Amino acid sequence: MHRRAGDRGSAVGTPELQRVDSNSRQLCSADVVRAVTNGCIFNRCAPRAEQMHMHLAPGRRLLAARAAGGRPVWEPLPRIPPPGAA
Secondary structure, X not given: OOOOOHHHOOOEOHHHHHHHHHHHHHHHOOOOEEEOOOOOEOXXXXXXXXXXXXXXXXXXXXXXXXXXXXXXXXXXXXXXOOOOOO
């Protein structure tokens, strides 16, 4: 989910999560849905994401730090098997 001002702009809320989840599952037949944003996600979204069986990326700064260190993007989400491990 793109935010015009990145992590200085408005945070992603549950309505956006619901749209991503619905579109991913209905239009793309996704089994696993992961929300990634260039901004931040409201803390109150975590319980709703869990109810939807949706995975939230841990935030822009942590993902950037992992990418800079050469760590795979799926590492912050241990419940999702890495590609080819399923």
